[in-house]
Amino acid sequence: MTVKKTALAALTAAALTIPAAANAHFQLSYTPEVQIERPGDVPVKLIFWHPFENGHVMDMGEPLEFYMIHRGEKTDLMDTVAPITFQGADNSAAAFEASVPVKRAGDYVLVTVPAPYYEESEDIYIQQITKAYLNRGTLPTDWMEAQGLPTEIVPLNKPTNVIAGSTFSGVVLSNGEPVPGVEIEIEYMAAEPDMDANSTTEPTVSPMPGGAVVAVTDADGEFTFGIPKAGFWGFAALGSGPETEHEGKELSQDAVIWIRAYDLQ
Template identity: 70%
Template structure:
């Protein structure tokens, strides 16, 4: 028991890739006050370093789950461009209809991306969460994805200075020993334009923060700062090959932390 508890609560700052790939499902807020269509920008980027932008092809799936019901949002996607400090690349702008109270789980299943420098494909199945009127409905339920991180804390109103715990799943089963890269969204995209706002923190020595899931798939992380945090469980999915090359099928979740005021 002691071993499991230590593994579940450890957030290990061990060296990883200097720049971690993350698929962003960016909205300006997670708590929605008025009903309407919420814009979501899909970007494949290095959000902490605000570095190189990868080309995002049209996703295989883009949908939302509310009260257990799935709504396809592919027809809301419009191709756009996202400008990083060194390059520009294809991105997409979509929208999520938020009308009734409750949780809205936004899911993107991207087409596999070929990373030439590593000679592998990457597919980051990504979730983010919106809520209207502070009524919880769906956040603590798995969404039946090939791989996903199931949150054990409400992911849209984490308190900065507290902890976030997730469970890595592959086809609904826990993944032991998964490597989870953790990054802060230092530069938030500008929904009205094609670039990003100024970065609020500098690059972290040693690259991405990394945690390892325990024997039951759990990991925890002490959230030090308000804002958006991304967690990517690398290679946690069942698919391992695409077009004859290695595929890293990752589970990504974005959470929103707030300062107490």
């Protein structure tokens, strides 16, 4: 079992604020709707951004992999990936768009394996292996399954219809084993991308004072966070992956998951 920050292994997951993590990098795999009513190609934007702050956009290299899992079957979608320029509030950067063929009922797990990104201010590389979810017909098929990634967050609640005001739980895995004591940065997508203009929109809320919101996995690699608001929420397990070096420099190989929360009507 991979053990990081073992002094925290006995902690239950708790929401904390850490001023040093004021600007959380987050790999997006974004589509406005996750409940798909009709079969067809669903557009997706792949953006490396700070959506809570509506902040700086990072240049994304071409993804190493982009694929979907549906009913346990993997479909490579790299032939749908095309470069775009995404305009943030303060800068523009390289990003990508893709599409997902949604036909049968069930879950569609979208997996993005980005190229490592060099963060000059910290002199490290960051690679955020990201999962997002679509569903057609409300049929559960794949959401609760691990996908065999080097590191990933496996949801313990259905990620496509979390109730705002309830909680979301997940377990962090590295090479299939739970990771205790790992920090989970938590991001609200306050500014959602405009799919047609490839640009940011006006944020709906302001970021939290005191920096990024953080939870810590317990001895079983699990965390729980109360979801206060409807919308898209992202969770990034920092440095949870087995790879720690890239091109002679430190690599933070993170696991990211995006979920969608709704208000009860």
